[in-house]
Amino acid sequence: ETGVTQSPTHLIKTRGQQVTLRCSSQSGHNTVSWYQQALGQGPQFIFQYYREEENGRGNFPPRFSGLQFPNYSSELNVNALELDDSALYLCASSPGGQSGNTIYFGEGSWLTVV
Amino acid sequence: QKEVEQDPGPLSVPEGAIVSLNCTYSNSAFQYFMWYRQYSRKGPELLMYTYSSGNKEDGRFTAQVDKSSKYISLFIRDSQPSDSATYLCAMIRSGGSYIPTFGRGTSLIVHP
Numbered sequence: 001e002t003g004v005t006q007s008p009t010h011l012i013k014t015r016g017q018q019v020t021l022r023c024s025s026q027s028g029h030n031t032v033s034w035y036q037q038a039l040g041q042g043p044q045f046i047f048q049y050y051r052e053e054e055n056g057r058g059n060f061p062p063r064f065s066g067l068q069f070p071n072y073s074s075e076l077n078v079n080a081l082e083l084d085d086s087a088l089y090l091c092a093s094s095p096g097g098q099s100g101n102t103i104y105f106g107e108g109s110w111l112t113v114v
Numbered sequence: 115q116k117e118v119e120q121d122p123g124p125l126s127v128p129e130g131a132i133v134s135l136n137c138t139y140s141n142s143a144f145q146y147f148m149w150y151r152q153y154s155r156k157g158p159e160l161l162m163y164t165y166s167s168g169n170k171e172d173g174r175f176t177a178q179v180d181k182s183s184k185y186i187s188l189f190i191r192d193s194q195p196s197d198s199a200t201y202l203c204a205m206i207r208s209g210g211s212y213i214p215t216f217g218r219g220t221s222l223i224v225h226p
Contacts, residue, residue, distance in 0.1 A: 002159070033213065040122065042202055042216030043158065056213050090157055094212060103214060105150075105157035 002026060004093050004106035012112045013081050021076040021109045023091030031055070032074040033103070034066060035090040043090055049074055078111075086113045117141050120203055120217030129226050133190040137203035137217045140184065144215075145208035147179050149188045152200045152219065161201075162188070193224045 003026035013019050025032050031050045035043035045058035049068035063079040072093070078085055088108045095102065120137045127133055135149075146165055150158035162177040164170045170177045176189040186205075190197055200221050204214035 002157075004157075006157075031212075040218070042118075042120070042204075042218045045213055045215075048213060058213075088155075102160065102163065103148075103212070104160060107157040110155070 002093075002104035002106065004091060004104055006089075006091050006106040006109050008109055009107065010110045010112075012114060015081055015083060015113055017081050018077065018079045019081060019111060021078075021089050021091075021111075023074045023076070023093075023106060025072045025074065025091075025093030026104055029093035029095050029104075030072050031094045032068055032072060033092045033094075034074070034076045035092065035105075036060070036085075037088040037090055037108070039087075046076065081113045083113050086111060115140060118203065118205060118215050118217045120220055122218055122220060124221040124223055126223045126225065127193055129193060129195060129224055131193050131224070133193050133197070133222060133224075135188040135190075135201050135203075135220050135222070137186050137205075138184055139186075139205055141205075141207070141215075142181070142184065143207040144205040146206035146212075146214075147177070147186050148204040148206075148214065149175075149177055150202040150204060150216075152202060154199075158202055190222075193222075195224050195226055198222060198224050 005024045033048040034046040037043045048056040148163040149161045152158040167181045174191045178187040200219040202219045203217040
C-alpha cells in the first residue's frame with residue numbers, strides 16, 4: 001500500500017464527454033503528478049502540482065487540466081474526450097524537496113472512451 | 115530515438131533463474147534511477163532507486179548503474195512466479211522538478 005488512493009477505478013465515457021479523476025496523496029506529500037499509461041507503454045507525464053501550483057507539464061493539450069487542493073489532494077479533468085484518451089491514468093505523490101525522487105503511485109483509474 | 119529505451123519482451127524464465135532487466139538512455143543529465151514493478155492492471159510499485167553510478171542491493175534484487183555506458187540493470191536472483199510482472203525503469207534529471215522519464219517496461223514471466 002502506497003497511501004495514494006484514486007477514484008473511480010474504472011469508467012466508460014463517450015467521445016466528446018468530460019471526465020474528472022480524483023487522487024488523495026500520501027500523508028505528508030505535497031507534490032502530486034498525473035500520468036497517462038497506454039497499453040504496453042510506460043507512463044507518460046501529464047503535469048505536476050506542488051503546493052497547489054502547476055509545477056511542470058508534459059506534452060498534453062490544454063483539454064487536460066488539473067487542480068491541487070489545500071490538503072494536497074488533486075483532480076485531473078479531461079474535456080472533449082477522444083478515443084485515444086483510453087488509458088490507465090495514474091496519480092503519484094512525493095514529499096518534494098530532496099526526497100522528491102521517491103515517487104509513489106496509486107492503483108490508477110482505467111478510462112475507456114467509446 | 116526515445117530518451118529511455120527498454121525492450122518490451124516478454125522475457126520468459128524458469129523458476130529459480132537469475133533475471134537481468136536492462137535500460138539504456140541518451141541524456142547524460144539523468145542522475146536518479148528507479149525500477150518499478152507493475153502487476154497487470156495495477157499501479158507501478160517502487161522497487162529500488164539509486165543515485166548516480168554504482169550498485170544497490172535489496173534482498174533478491176540488485177540495481178546497477180553504469181553512467182559511462184548510459185546503461186542500467188536490475189537483477190533478480192532466485193526468481194519466483196510471483197515476480198511475473200512488467201518492470202519499468204525510470205530516470206530523473208538532476209536539478210529539476212523530479213519528474214521521471216519512464217521506459218516502456220519489460221514483461222517478465224517466471225514459470226514454475
